[in-house]
Amino acid sequence: MAGQDRDTQWTTLDRDLGRVSTLEAASIYAVRPFVGAGLxxxxxxxxxIVAALLAGISSAGSLAVVAGAVFAAYMAINIGANDVANNMGPAVGARALTMGGAIAIAAVCESAGALIGGREVITTISSGVIDQPGFGDLRSYTLAMLSAMLGAALWLNIATWIGAPISTTHAVLGAMIGAGLAAAGVAAIHWSSLAAIAATWVxxxxxxxxxxxxxxxxxxxAVVExxxxxxxxxxxxxxxxxAMAATFTIYLGIKGLAYPASLSPxxxxxxxxxxxxxxxxxxRAAVHRASEGLENRKRSLKTLFRLPLIFSAAILSFAHGANDVANAIGPLAAIVHAVEVGHADEIVAFPFWVTMxxxxxxxxxxxxxxxxxxxxVGDEITRLNPLRASCIALSAGIIVILASWAGMPxxxxxxxxxGVFGVGFYREWEHEQRLSRARDPQKRLPVEERTRRRLVRRSHFLTIIAAWIVTxxxxxxxxxxxxxxxxxxAG
Incomplete structure (x- = not known):
């Protein structure tokens, strides 16, 4: 009898502890968004605070720079939440990297890219869209830059909240157009430069x-078949x-070093x-060691293609930092320079802390x-493995690096x-070709069956395209x- 009472007590205690654990897990889940917002x-x-201490300009100008630093920091956080996901999504979706490993690699490479290679595109964003001398006074120009950062950051925040991977480049350029039109009218926009930039969107x-x-x-x-x-x-x-190492080194040699003019082509x-x-x-030596003992089948290729996928994802993060840091701090750089020299200028110089x-x-x-x-990006558009994801990361890294090299945002x-959709649609096409060769040419699958066999989720395709158009x-x-x-x- 006493033994049954003890068993009952332990059962009751276990039940109570289970309830406490469930409540604790629910509390952590509920509080998590507030922790992120607080940090x-x-x-x-x-x-x-950094802007206030390091700006070194007049008190009136300091207020504008501090406000710009706040909006730029808010914008940068939203870029990290939305845009960087596209760099690491394929690697995580292919199970080549854990979420923690992807975040660690991206944090280091994004920061390095912004600090080493971001200056060229920052200049394009800060002075290539709005005609600075077209503004009547410094006040209207500064307010336009502040509102551009705020508008882009707000829209990016909304898109991240609803789960839409939009373009931060679209957001910031659209915001600068809106701010320029509101502040100085149609004449304030460099429409020819904008047309050239917009062409890259397609x-x-x-x-x-x-x-x-x-x-x-x-x-x-060359490999799978x-x-x-x-x-x-x-x-x-x-x-x-x-190929990726050579491209990356050439990029650094031309645009990333402090004195590129000293290096001949x-x-x-x-x-x-x-x-x-x-x-x-x-x-070559590393791949040979990794391949020892592997069976000669497709599954073994996942192990071997993890290395180029991780390498190309790191390169892509560097390229993204070099290219998209301009979206966060280009307007801030323009404000700092304009306040320092006393007027809006086409040539923008900015201190190191702005890039940081x-x-x-x-x-x-x-x-x-x-x-x-x-x-x-990694799991919900199409199924990825290390081979497919490495193709996406490699191609994206090459294109982004070349674009940043040319100064195009x-x-x-x-x-x-x-790239994700390209890989998915190619898989659909290849799958259809195999089926066509295997079945009677006179027979055609019903529409319902063909729809069921699609390897790309059309709902995501349409949602993402709509988000791009609206941005x-x-x-x-x-x-x-x-x-x-x-x-x-401001009065």
């Missing part, structure tokens, strides 16, 4: 999709890594060739709010998502409304 607020506050996803599909087709025939798949992978995996290209050769030699706000903010946004969209979101006008409207509100506040 984001701390970063924004720190950015404001070209970049098509380029990403075509290059990703082309790489997948090449590797499918070979009788000895392991031997083929030992050849092609180092080649992919070498021959030296830069030679450096890229040496880096590619070194990467090929080093990765963008670099650290992007990393903070990824860490605090990025996993949601990483999961969407292309959308890494469009390129990467275009520019939505950001422009928010920015214009922000300009009117700030004008009333």
């Amino acid at each position: 984001a607020m701390l970063f924004v506050t720190a950015a404001a 070209v970049s996803p098509l380029a990403g999709g075509l290059l990703s599909a082309g790489l997948l087709a090449l590797l499918t025939r 070979r009788e000895d798949k392991i031997a083929a992978a030992r050849i092609w995996v180092p080649v992919m890594i070498a 021959a030296v830069v290209i030679g450096g890229g060739a040496l880096a590619g050769a070194a990467a090929w030699a080093g990765s 706000i963008g670099a650290l903010g992007i990393s903070a946004g990824l860490l605090l709010f990025g996993p949601k969209l990483v999961q969407l 292309v959308s890494s979101t469009h390129i990467t998502i275009g 520019v006008p939505a950001a422009a409207l928010l920015s214009a409304a922000g300009y009117l509100a700030l004008s009333l506040v």
Whole structure:
């Protein structure tokens, strides 16, 4: 009897502990968003303090710079939450990286890209869209830049909240158009420059999709369909890594170093060739070791293609930092320069701390709010494995680096998502070709069966395209409304 009482007591205690654990887990889940928001607020506050201490300008100008630092930090956090997910989504979806590993790699590489290679595109964003001398006074120009950052950040925050991977480049350029129109009218916009930039919005996803599909087709025939798949992978995996290393080194030599004029094209290209050769030699040995003991089947290729996928994802994060840091701090750079010289100027110079706000903010946004969209890009559009994901990451890295090299603020979101859809649609096409060869040519599958066999989720495709279309006008409207509100506040 006493034993039964003790058993009953232990059962009751276990039940109570289970309830406590459930309540604790629910509390942690409920509080998590507030923790992220609180840490984001701390970063924004720190950015404001840094701006106030380091601006070194008049008291009136300091207020504008501090406000700009707050909005830039807010924008950078939202870029990290939304846009960086596109870089790491394929690697996480292919199970080559854990979520924690992806965040760690992205944080380091994003910051390095922003600090080393971001200056060229920052200049394009800060002075290539709005005609600074067209503004009648410094006040209206400063308010326009502030409202552009606020409008873009608000729309990006909304998009992240509803789970839509939009282009931050679209958002910031749309916001600058809205702010420029509200502040100075149609004449304040560099329409010719904007047209050239807008052309990349159409070209970049098509380029990403075509290059990703082309790489997948090449590797499918060169590796997957070979009788000895392991031997083929030992050849092609180092080649992919070498190509990425060479491209990245050439990019650094031309745009990333402090004094690019001191390096001749021959030296830069030679450096890229040496880096590619070194990467090929080093990765060749690593791939050979990793392939020992693997069975000659498709599943084994997942192990071998993890290395180029991780390498290309890191390169893509660097390229994204170099290209998209401008979206966060380009307007802030313009404000700082305009306040320092006393007027709006076409040539924008800016201090190191401005770039640091963008670099650290992007990393903070990824860490605090990025996993949601990483999961969407990696798992919910089409099924990815290391081979497919490495094609997406490699093609996106090449295109983004070349665009940043040219000073064009292309959308890494469009390129990467275009690559994901390109790989998915190529798989559908290839699958249909196999079925056509296997069945009677006179027989055609019913529409319902063909729809069931689709390998790309059309709902995501339509939702993402709609979000891309809406982004520019939505950001422009928010920015214009922000300009009117700030004008009333500033008196």
